Amino acid sequence: MADQKQAASDKKPASNLAIWLGLADNSFTRQKTVKFGDASAVNSGRGYGIITVAALLLLWWVATAFGWIKPIYWPSFGSVATRLDTLWTDGFRNVALWDHVAISVYRVLSGVFYGALVGIPLGLAMGLSSVARGVFDPVVEFIRPIPPLALIPLIILWFGIDEFAKIFLLFLASLFIMTIAARAGVSSVNISKVHAAYSLGASKWQVLTRVILPNALPEIFTGLRVSMGVCWGTVVAAELVAADRGVGSMIMIAKNFLQTDTVVIGIIIIGIIGFTIEILMRQLEKWLVPWRGKS
Amino acid sequence: MKALNVDDVSMVFTVPGGADVHALENVNLKLEPGELVSVLGPSGCGKTTLLNIVAGFLSPTRGQVFLDDDPVTGPSAERGMVFQQGALFEWMSVEKNVAFGPSVAGKPRAEIKKTVDHLLSVVGLEDFATKPVYQLSGGMQQRVALARCLANDPEVILMDEPLGALDALTREKMQGLVLKLWKETGKTIILITHSVEEALFLGERLIVMAPRPGRIEKEYRLPFAEMGLKKSPRDVKAAPAFIKNREEILSMIWEMEEEIMGRQEAS
Ligand SMILES: Nc1ncnc2c1ncn2[C@@H]1O[C@H](COP(=O)(O)OP(=O)(O)OP(=O)(O)O)[C@@H](O)[C@H]1O
Numbered sequence: 001m002a003d004q005k006q007a008a009s010d011k012k013p014a015s016n017l018a019i020w021l022g023l024a025d026n027s028f029t030r031q032k033t034v035k036f037g038d039a040s041a042v043n044s045g046r047g048y049g050i051i052t053v054a055a056l057l058l059l060w061w062v063a064t065a066f067g068w069i070k071p072i073y074w075p076s077f078g079s080v081a082t083r084l085d086t087l088w089t090d091g092f093r094n095v096a097l098w099d100h101v102a103i104s105v106y107r108v109l110s111g112v113f114y115g116a117l118v119g120i121p122l123g124l125a126m127g128l129s130s131v132a133r134g135v136f137d138p139v140v141e142f143i144r145p146i147p148p149l150a151l152i153p154l155i156i157l158w159f160g161i162d163e164f165a166k167i168f169l170l171f172l173a174s175l176f177i178m179t180i181a182a183r184a185g186v187s188s189v190n191i192s193k194v195h196a197a198y199s200l201g202a203s204k205w206q207v208l209t210r211v212i213l214p215n216a217l218p219e220i221f222t223g224l225r226v227s228m229g230v231c232w233g234t235v236v237a238a239e240l241v242a243a244d245r246g247v248g249s250m251i252m253i254a255k256n257f258l259q260t261d262t263v264v265i266g267i268i269i270i271g272i273i274g275f276t277i278e279i280l281m282r283q284l285e286k287w288l289v290p291w292r293g294k295s
Numbered sequence: 296m297k298a299l300n301v302d303d304v305s306m307v308f309t310v311p312g313g314a315d316v317h318a319l320e321n322v323n324l325k326l327e328p329g330e331l332v333s334v335l336g337p338s339g340c341g342k343t344t345l346l347n348i349v350a351g352f353l354s355p356t357r358g359q360v361f362l363d364d365d366p367v368t369g370p371s372a373e374r375g376m377v378f379q380q381g382a383l384f385e386w387m388s389v390e391k392n393v394a395f396g397p398s399v400a401g402k403p404r405a406e407i408k409k410t411v412d413h414l415l416s417v418v419g420l421e422d423f424a425t426k427p428v429y430q431l432s433g434g435m436q437q438r439v440a441l442a443r444c445l446a447n448d449p450e451v452i453l454m455d456e457p458l459g460a461l462d463a464l465t466r467e468k469m470q471g472l473v474l475k476l477w478k479e480t481g482k483t484i485i486l487i488t489h490s491v492e493e494a495l496f497l498g499e500r501l502i503v504m505a506p507r508p509g510r511i512e513k514e515y516r517l518p519f520a521e522m523g524l525k526k527s528p529r530d531v532k533a534a535p536a537f538i539k540n541r542e543e544i545l546s547m548i549w550e551m552e553e554e555i556m557g558r559q560e561a562s
Pocket residue numbers: 308309310316317318336337338339340341342343344345509
């Protein structure tokens with residue numbers, strides 16, 4: 001009897017490996033009795049994830065090795081590896097692989113930069129002045145629901161297909177996101193903070209720069225993150241339509257030559273970069289606005 | 296220090312599609328320089344509205360507030376405010392918060408540092424100077440808020456339930472601190488509170504307000520703040536005179552609350 005009680009109270013902890021794989025309860029989830037419905041009590045199941053990835057890779061290898069699927073629809077492991085090697089050393093169409101990636105990233109960063117440069121002051125103004133709100137509200141509200149891709153034809157008509165046209169498209173895509181984020185940041189300020197600042201003797205300008213702007217930073221950061229994501233999607237799509245450099249153009253041109261392996265490599269690169277942007281932005285946010293959600 | 300004069304102030308809120316709210320009606324209140332007046336009253340009787348008018352955040356529909364002979368037209372550094380909570384700047388460290396007033400006034404850096412260091416030691420937070428405010432407990436945050444207000448050396452300090460969000464023990468300690476600071480700085484203070492005990496303990500004068508329309512119902516002169524400077528807060532609060540006053544005011548506020556409830560049920 002006594003032994004049984006003892007055994008029940010200190011269950012043998014699962015091995016570290018099983019915990020890391022997310023298959024066994026860790027010290028946090030172990031003590032919880034309600035698991036179904038409590039998302040934080042659900043183990044990561046990392047082990048199953050590894051199995052899934054391995055299975056997909058195996059399926060890939062088997063399907064191509066046994067000729068279940070034609071290389072034109074999906075390339076073999078080996079051909080992707082060789083292609084990656086040639087792309088790495090020779091580039092694609094006289095442009096280094098790295099340059100294709102760099103030009104796409106450069107376009108996104110420029111677009112987001114100019115979008116923020118114009119959008120943040122615009123959003124702040126809309127949150128602070130009835131004139132700015134009245135003048136810009138109809139424009140912002142009208143253009144906001146239009147997907148940036150729908151603007152491509154118009155922008156080609158106006159500016160052609162050169163670099164400026166692409167960055168202008170991305171600028172538009174991020175402009176409205178940044179405007180709305182900054183405006184939301186202004187309206188999220190707790191009025192007590194503004195009152196406190198004024199009764200400590202701050203001028204309007206000081207209230208703006210020392211209270212409203214820092215207070216809006218978390219929202220502005222969310223805007224930046226969303227902008228980055230949207231612009232990354234938009235740049236790839238824009239490059240598919242009209243460009244001779246960039247990851248999007250790379251996979252489009254490769255398609256025309258039926259180079260499915262290059263297409264697949266491009267898609268994987270797009271995924272990895274999109275993911276990396278998201279992670280970097282989150283880190284930057286933790287570092288720059290540590291007070292987020294702490295008031 | 297200057298005298299504060301609330302001269303026949305009325306405030307009517309016009310609610311679109313609803314009945315007008317008479318938040319304040321003909322409120323008259325005079326504070327001598329260096330006086331500490333506490334204000335009590337049931338919820339919704341216009342305490343915050345009164346304080347916002349004195350601070351200059353709202354302009355009354357009738358009447359005016361004067362500081363000595365100057366009418367109040369907007370917020371200014373001579374009328375400092377301590378809010379219930381959430382008014383600290385969480386993107387700044389403790390010392391930056393306290394330094395806010397002097398720094399927007401463009402005071403020299405060395406002088407600001409001296410003021411901030413002094414005030415942080417007065418409120419017992421010298422070890423937390425560089426910490427971000429969101430890492431502090433509620434009681435510590437209110438001490439920062441007090442220090443930030445004092446750093447500006449205002450003529451009048453307005454407090455809207457500054458200790459309302461604190462637990463009973465921390466609250467009692469903070470009451471001692473407020474009393475000490477008041478005595479040391481000789482500021483003119485209006486303190487709004489929901490706690491009858493706090494109002495009795497801290498106020499030289501106690502104003503009880505009544506709702507609908509918001510008005511001053513009764514006024515007491517109290518000896519307890521003076522007593523509290525010499526005796527321990529527990530002793531003061533256990534004194535028979537203190538208890539008698541407390542019960543009297545409590546039952547008065549209870550009656551007002553019941554009347555409000557009755558009216559709500561009737562309508
Ligand atoms: N902006 C406003 N618009 C309309 N009515 C308002 C407004 N502000 C306050 N009131 C009304 O004025 C009355 C007084 O409000 P006030 O906030 O001053 O009360 P209070 O005494 O501070 O209450 P509490 O003790 O709950 O803080 C209330 O009936 C409230 O509904």
